[in-house]
Amino acid sequence: MSAPPKSLPLILSELRHATTGQHQALEKRIPFFTTDRLLYSRLIQAYYGFYRQLESQLAPVAMTIPKLDWLVRGKIPSLEADLYALGLDAAMIEAIPMCRAPLATGTAAQVLGVLYVLEGATLGGQSLRNGLHARLGIDEYSGCRFFSVYGTSTQVMWRGFLSCLYEVRDPAQRASSVLAAKTTFSAFEEWLDTCGVLQ
Numbered sequence: 665m666s667a668p669p670k671s672l673p674l675i676l677s678e679l680r681h682a683t684t685g686q687h688q689a690l691e692k693r694i695p696f697f698t699t700d701r702l703l704y705s706r707l708i709q710a711y712y713g714f715y716r717q718l719e720s721q722l723a724p725v726a727m728t729i730p731k732l733d734w735l736v737r738g739k740i741p742s743l744e745a746d747l748y749a750l751g752l753d754a755a756m757i758e759a760i761p762m763c764r765a766p767l768a769t770g771t772a773a774q775v776l777g778v779l780y781v782l783e784g785a786t787l788g789g790q791s792l793r794n795g796l797h798a799r800l801g802i803d804e805y806s807g808c809r810f811f812s813v814y815g816t817s818t819q820v821m822w823r824g825f826l827s828c829l830y831e832v833r834d835p836a837q838r839a840s841s842v843l844a845a846k847t848t849f850s851a852f853e854e855w856l857d858t859c860g861v862l863q
């Protein structure tokens with residue numbers, strides 16, 4: 665007799681169910697198919713303003729989550745490399761506005777909910793990187809390192825993240841993770857809108 669199919673951990677199916685619509689809506693509005701280098705540069709600046717603020721907010725709790733490897737998950741060095749490659753200097757990067765969205769990140773469950781969004785965003789990166797190369801002629805050395813941040817380790821990093829996420833089992837904690845993920849998606853979309861980089 666064959667083994668029954670392994671069911672998806674509740675936390676992952678709840679996160680997917682709650683955020684698929686938000687992912688689809690955002691995916692349609694981000695101008696990845698642009699041939700306008702200036703718009704692409706403004707998009708990366710807007711990403712930087714969101715991630716920089718959020719990563720420093722996540723760090724104190726993220727650092728305590730066993731096996732998360734927080735220190736290798738930061739995207740700021742890649743975003744900074746892209747900004748320099750796109751022609752900004754240190755003073756211009758320092759002057760980029762920061763997003764101040766009030767996201768709750770006080771517990772591991774909340775942090776893992778936020779990270780579901782940030783880590784999940786690396787999954788579509790490879791195809792985006794190829795498209796950006798075709799349209800703007802840039803690669804990871806000339807402006808799109810962020811979109812291949814984990815390179816060939818993308819799936820390994822995602823599985824490592826999921827094994828931390830699966831520790832969120834308690835119903836109240838699951839609910840707080842889901843709320844954190846939903847709030848992150850909407851805060852990100854709102855921020856990109858404020859920065860004037862969405863279609």
Ligand code: HEM
Pocket residue numbers: 680687690691692694696780781782783784785786787788789792849852
């Ligand atoms: C044009 C933009 C985007 C495209 C084309 C895209 C594409 C994709 C693709 C193809 C996957 C599935 C990959 C796989 O299963 O191996 C995925 C997953 C995901 N993406 Fe995106 N994405 C985009 C933007 C974003 C953004 C901006 C975010 C968040 C800020 C995001 C968050 C996620 C999440 C959380 C998942 C994981 C879903 C899951 O497996 O539970 N994506 N994306």
